[in-house]
Amino acid sequence: MDAVVDGDSPRVGWVAEQVTREDPVATAERCFTFVRDEILHSVDFKREEMPVSASAVLDAGSGLCLAKSHLLVALWRACGLPAGFCYQRLVLDAGSGLYVTHGLAAVWLPTSGWYRCDARGNTKDGIDCGFTPGTESLAYTPTHAGERDFPYVWSEPWPEVVAGLRSLASLSDYLARPIDAVAPEEGDAVRESIRAPRGDTPVRKASSGRAGAPRKARAGRVGASPRTKR
Numbered sequence: 596m597d598a599v600v601d602g603d604s605p606r607v608g609w610v611a612e613q614v615t616r617e618d619p620v621a622t623a624e625r626c627f628t629f630v631r632d633e634i635l636h637s638v639d640f641k642r643e644e645m646p647v648s649a650s651a652v653l654d655a656g657s658g659l660c661l662a663k664s665h666l667l668v669a670l671w672r673a674c675g676l677p678a679g680f681c682y683q684r685l686v687l688d689a690g691s692g693l694y695v696t697h698g699l700a701a702v703w704l705p706t707s708g709w710y711r712c713d714a715r716g717n718t719k720d721g722i723d724c725g726f727t728p729g730t731e732s733l734a735y736t737p738t739h740a741g742e743r744d745f746p747y748v749w750s751e752p753w754p755e756v757v758a759g760l761r762s763l764a765s766l767s768d769y770l771a772r773p774i775d776a777v778a779p780e781e782g783d784a785v786r787e788s789i790r791a792p793r794g795d796t797p798v799r800k801a802s803s804g805r806a807g808a809p810r811k812a813r814a815g816r817v818g819a820s821p822r823t824k825r
Contacts, residue, residue: 602669
């Protein structure tokens with residue numbers, strides 16, 4: 596727990612108490628369903644507030660996918676479930692040359708190991724994410740030039756993601772300058788793999804270092820079918 600993943604705050608703790616069941620899989624699903632359905636996606640509902648921490652997302656009742664993942668991980672951890680952060684890089688608008696970091700979350704389940712899921716919300720046409728351990732049900736599959744799926748679980752949210760969210764005053768700010776974060780260095784594996792049942796990708800601890808192609812090399816335009824407002 597920390598200032599962003601503040602699952603030890605009274606409000607987050609109260610919700611965790613309401614959703615906890617004896618079965619950890621049932622508990623994990625109830626946490627996921629709560630964040631997916633009860634917390635509005637900022638873009639879909641044109642919510643201008645830009646909360647960052649789990650408790651702030653809960654208070655606002657809305658958040659970007661990145662902020663919703665902070666709340667989901669905080670709830671899982673408050674319920675005693677190991678959990679972490681996952682990310683994708685996606686085209687924001689076809690033809691605009693803009694990319695956006697999309698936030699996911701992963702939980703460790705005794706039945707299937709690390710399981711990634713997407714609590715973005717099913718309030719956009721074509722998206723229907725569920726809780727289906729053993730089979731991923733994600734909102735997006737990176738397929739276009741410049742897009743990427745990061746197949747790791749980070750124990751902390753990416754520093755650049757948190758800094759980007761904190762710099763936003765409103766949804767309008769975000770739409771004008773979407774967060775396209777650089778992944779932290781992928782050199783310090785700390786736990787097990789994401790891909791159940793025998794994963795090949797380690798959990799990582801976020802660090803301040805950077806890896807991957809420099810931002811200049813990532814700025815090319817993308818010719819793709821229309822995909823808007825992640």
